[in-house]
Structure formats: C-alpha cells, structure tokens
Amino acid sequence: MSQQMPPEQPGQMPVSPQAPQQYAQQPAPPQVPAPEKKRSWFARHKVLTGLGGALVLIIIISVAASGGKGGSDEADAATTKTSETSTQDSAKTAEEPKKEDSKPAEKSKPGLGTAVKSGDFEFTAVSIEEIGATVGNQFMSETAQGRYVRVNVKVANVGDKPKYFFTNDLTIVDQKGRSFNADTTATLYDQSNADTFVAEINPGNAIEGGVVFDLPADVVATTLKVSGGGFSGSEEISLAG
Structure with missing residues (x-):
C-alpha cells in the first residue's frame, strides 16, 4: 500500500525529508591558558640592579685609586722610618764614647798613714x-x-x-x-x-x-x-x- 503524500499547497516550497543524525555533536575541550614564564629578580627590579652595578663600579674605581696611593705612602713611610733609625743609630754611636769619657774615675784608696x-x-x-x-x-x-x-x-x-x-x-x-x-x-x-x-x-x-x-x-x-x-x-x- 503506497503512502500518499499530502497535497502541496500553492506557493509553498516542497519540503524534503531530513536524514536522521547518526552522531551527537561532542562539546569542545576547555582551553587551559599557558603558564606565565617567571622573570628573574634582576628583570623585575631593573632600577635596583642598575644602582647596584653603579655602586660596585664606584667601589672598584675607589679601591684601585687608593691602592696605588697607599702603596706609595707606605713606601715613603718605610723609607722615612729607615732613615730615622739610621740617624738614631748614628747618634747613639756618637754618644757612646762621650759616656765613657764622662764616666767618673775610680776613687783612689787611702794609703799608708791615712x-x-x-x-x-x-x-x-x-x-x-x-x-x-x-x-x-x-x-x-x-x-x-x-x-x-x-x-x-x-x-x-x-x-x-x-x-x-x-x-x-x-x-x-x-x-x-x-x-x-x-x-x-x-x-x-x-x-x-x-x-x-x-x-x-x-x-x-x-x-x-x-x-x-x-x-x-x-x-x-x-x-x-x-x-x-x-x-x-x-x-x-x-x-x-
């Protein structure tokens, strides 16, 4: 027995039969944001890093300058001390004979009849x-x-x-x-x-x-x-x- 189609209405487009859905549509997996890359301490504190570098540079320059000057001062001090020691030794040597000269003569003993x-x-x-x-x-x-x-x-x-x-x-x-x-x-x-x-x-x-x-x-x-x-x-x- 054949199925009869309903009569078409004038001015209506013919409707074609829809095919049945074979698979249900799967929802899309949630998007996980990529972990943010952690920056270094120096990158996060650029101002402090710059100041620290400048301070280290100043210290190095100061040490270098004072080192050369200090060495010169120490050498001058050592030369002066050596000169003073030599002068003192010479003066002491010159004074020694004077001490002997100034030593009182041994008291003579009383003799016979005294x-x-x-x-x-x-x-x-x-x-x-x-x-x-x-x-x-x-x-x-x-x-x-x-x-x-x-x-x-x-x-x-x-x-x-x-x-x-x-x-x-x-x-x-x-x-x-x-x-x-x-x-x-x-x-x-x-x-x-x-x-x-x-x-x-x-x-x-x-x-x-x-x-x-x-x-x-x-x-x-x-x-x-x-x-x-x-x-x-x-x-x-x-x-x-």
Whole structure:
C-alpha cells in the first residue's frame, strides 16, 4: 500500500525529508591558558640592579685609586722610618764614647798613714814589712807555712762605748784579688806588740802594734781591708808604695 503524500499547497516550497543524525555533536575541550614564564629578580627590579652595578663600579674605581696611593705612602713611610733609625743609630754611636769619657774615675784608696773610719774604729796603716819565716823566742816561737809579713797599725775607738779589737778585723788582699786572714798565734808570739792580738779599747783610746800574716812566697800584698765589726762593713787601705 503506497503512502500518499499530502497535497502541496500553492506557493509553498516542497519540503524534503531530513536524514536522521547518526552522531551527537561532542562539546569542545576547555582551553587551559599557558603558564606565565617567571622573570628573574634582576628583570623585575631593573632600577635596583642598575644602582647596584653603579655602586660596585664606584667601589672598584675607589679601591684601585687608593691602592696605588697607599702603596706609595707606605713606601715613603718605610723609607722615612729607615732613615730615622739610621740617624738614631748614628747618634747613639756618637754618644757612646762621650759616656765613657764622662764616666767618673775610680776613687783612689787611702794609703799608708791615712786614717780610715769603719764603725766605731778608726784605722791607720803605719807600715808593712817582711819579718822572715819564724817569730817568737827560744821558748815560744811559730814557723810560717810561707813567709811572715807584719802590718803595723794604729786602732782608735771613736765611738762612745768600749769595744774589742781582734786581729781578724784586718785582712790582706793580693794582686790576684785573694784574701788572707791574720795569723793570731804568730801575732801573739811577735815581739813588736802583743796588744794587737786582742784588746779592749775604751772610747777615745787607741792601740798601736803589728799584726802578722802568713803569706805564700809569690803573694804581693796590695790592699789592707779593715772592719769595725758588726754591720759596719769594711774599708780598704792601699799598701802599695
């Protein structure tokens, strides 16, 4: 049975049958914007970058300029210091002889016949003499190990109290600086004066006599050291000449 088409209306265009849609239209995927490229710090801060570069350039120029000048100043300072040191050394060298020239001469020692005070005693070396190898008499005598030398002295008490004098208050010093004590036994046996063996001297009084020393053959007696005892120290008397 055939399908009848509806009659066409006058003035109406014929309508053709539409074909059925086979596929539904798919929506377009959303557009994702591309990530923005991150700029560097220097690109984002052009002004600061420019100022920093200018500052670095100024510093480099300043250092270069001051470096050359500083080196010159240091060299000049080193030259000046060396010159000053040389001048000072020359002046010091020139002054040294003057110091030696201005050094006071050594004080000369008092000699024979000159009174020397030590403590409460005043000593005077009157003379010095060789007296051989034996002292004493046929009953009491003493023989020297070397040779006997007698120093004749005067000892006065200039203090205000009695005081004892002993032979060991005197010491002889030779040309080599060696010291020799008095021989007490030989002094006792010596016929010159036994008072100088040991004696108590009152204030204002004095004794005089010989003190005997046993000295080696090669010794030259140059100095007599005298002491007033206690903390008085000692004084020196020249025996030369």
